[in-house]
Amino acid sequence: MNAAAKSPIVSITNVTKDYTLGKVVVPALRGVDLQVHAGEFISIAGPSGSGKTTLLNLIGCVDTSTTGVVSVAGQDTQKLSERQLTDLRLHTIGFIFQSFNLVSVLTVFQNVEFPLLLQRKLDKAQRKERVMQLLEQVGLASHAKHRPNELSGGQRQRVAVARALVTRPQLVLADEPTANLDSVTGQHIIDLMKELNQKEGTTFIFSTHDAKVMSHANAVWRLADGKILDKLSAAEAQQAMAVGSH
């Protein structure tokens, strides 16, 4: 099915976001418009300070825009209460962080199981089955009882991927998921995300400034100085990056 024909899972209209640092107002986003459809594998690219993380925070409902409309899974996030936003994150969105952000005192299994416990939809056996299935998928079933500090960076990020996907969210947001990994491990993580996108149909939006990483995306939204520059195919984006770097 053509992704563009479906209703967008993320719709951003004329969004601005300002940060106030003392008496200085710093604009992070300046009138961004963007739509992402279900099943897409989207990259947001741009240099440091371009507004990638701010945009992901708004899509992820962990922050609110100064003006404009951010709609996720058909819900205008400005109109939702704090509790409703938390519920939306729990049931609709999965997060993968640059520095993994696992709970250090929990095992791999417990970290992945945690969002399911918050959801309270599955019983113990169902949770175990779901978690182990995902750990199999990310190749960490044998590490289920390990603590995060016993794992390598790549393994930790795979745990984070499993945690993000365990609730079967419609949308997964990944903020520079490969930034803290070596290139081979980073490649594995992107391959894993792509595989899950294709198998499960989960929508992925990830930020990166690595041309190799963005080559896997269906489309690349380029950001600069808080504005969307353009929407390119992966090949076009790579070409544009290559020109830019020369």
Place this chain on the structure above:
Amino acid sequence: MLQLFLIAFRNLGTHRRRTLLLGGAIAGVTALLVILNGLSNGMAATMLRSATTLSTGHVNVAGFYKVTAGQSAPVVTGYPKIIEQVRKDVPELDYIVHRGRGWVKMVSDTSSLQVGLGGIDVQAEPGIRNVLQVKEGSLDGLAEPDTVLLFEKQAKRLEVKVGDTVTLSAPTMRGTNNTVDVRVAAVAANVGLMSDFNVFVPSKTLRALYQLKDDTTGAIYLYLKDLKQVQTVQARLRQTLAASGYELMDNDPRSFWMKFEVVNREGWTGQKLDITNWEDEISFITWTLTALNGLTGVLIFVLLVIICVGIMNTLWIAIRERTREIGTLRAIGMQRTRVLAMFVFEALTLGLLGTVAGALLGLAVCLSVNAADLSVPDVVAVFIMSEKLHLAVNPGSVVGSVLFITACTTAISLIPSFLAARLKPVTAMHHIG
């Protein structure tokens, strides 16, 4: 919820040194509270046992007889009839005794003492044998007329031993002085303050000294099966005795010897009965318990404040260290209330572990002290009414100590926990530090 407890428990384990330090402080305060409660309960139990056997019943029917308006004697006339009525009116009764009461000068060859005098029928006194520990002579010796039971301290001061004679001198109801020579039949171990101003003689000897009739006594002591019935029985007796035509004094919760001045100022003559309970009669020494409880309260309050500040500080540090974790958990869908619960559980777990350990430590100290049968200095013995240190372990008070301190530590954790829960996910996630 289990997962939140698990996180709390493991976080405490991760910061072992901090946990041990704070948990140890909580355990120390709990142990102190258990021990001080044990001391207080022990004192109360000893006081109750000693005082209610030696100088008061659970409920007393006593009173004053006045020949003239300004001259009173602490006696009850026609006591057999009153005892008969009391037996009918008080089914809660365990046993009943009557004792003469007076204040005498006791003179030996070398010294003299002013003491309170108790006139007893030793064969009819089941309780006194349980409380008095006779060191010399025999309690049964008091069955013989003109004998006396002294306490060790008094015997030492008068420089007398069993078989020696001392003279008792007291004013009679008619205002003349009378004396009687009595033989020391027994010397008992000291029982704190009681042994400073109490000696016992047979009832007949006391009557002879004060020139009282056979149907006159000092007070009727009622011992109940259940101490909780004291107020009910006291109130009932006031009604039934008044209905039977006895004149009653207004309720005055003080010991009988503190009422002379008031009674002598009043204009009436003849017999008036005074219904009191054990607390009234030993009100002059229960201040020690009140003082100890007050001191315990102040000490525990100060220590609790220190611990609460420690808990708050520890949680502040924990929240600062785990701000990014809070942000992550909020981002993946944890509600604020659960973040609050997570940190409250941490304080609760720490509080519970600390207090339970402290309670066990306190119990161990109490049991060890009791097993060691420790003697206390004379000054302390006066107040605790015993030469031995006895810490009464009351399960309810131990559980109460655990719950109270746990509740305090948990309650204080609400402040930092609430602020942690209020953190915006985006701010918390990007916290550096």
